[in-house]
Amino acid sequence: MRTRLKVLRAERDLTQAELADKLSFSRNTINSIETGRFVPSVVTALRIAVFFEKPVEEIFILEPEDQP
Amino acid sequence: MNTQTRRNNPGVAVFLGTLWFIAYFGARALLERPLISSLAVRYLIAMLPVVLAGLTILAVARLVRRLDEMQLRIQVIALSTGFLLTALLLMALALAQYAEPSRFATIRLTEVWVAIPAIYFIGVATARRRFE
Known part of the structure; x- marks a missing residue:
């Protein structure tokens, strides 16, 4: 799975710390999601999607190898 | 901050x-x-x-x-690692006491718990390296 979180964050001109603060996550969590080291739960993904006002599948995209 | x-x-x-x-x-x-x-x-x-x-x-x-979701996952991994390593340590000490009572009988099992925080921090470091 890949994520467009870093791009969306850059579009809003937010640092990782600022985004973490707005979503009540730690900065490390934002960094780990952006680098793909941590795959968030549905609830966390939806909270991010609501914040960016985008459908969740526009932020988190399944790679061909992730699909059944 | x-x-x-x-x-x-x-x-x-x-x-x-x-x-x-x-x-x-x-x-x-x-x-x-x-x-x-x-x-x-x-x-x-x-x-x-x-x-x-x-x-x-x-x-x-x-x-x-x-804690947020990732931090909780790190803690779960750290605690489960700590629990398993503590169990291994206790088992090794108990069996070593059977093998060589004169040497290992002097180790007090009440002191093993002092090692638990150190083992827990090893678990935290391992989990953080995986996610961060």
């Missing part, structure tokens, strides 16, 4: 944990010497570290409730 970092400031837990360790070793040092004869006072000294341990656990529980 963002809101999440501020809310997860472990200062109180670290302070209470430090007091707990000092009280534990202080109580042991006092109780191992025949300085205090009153049984009530000896029990009072013996229970002081338990009270501080309880307060530390409460402070840690408050921190855990505020």
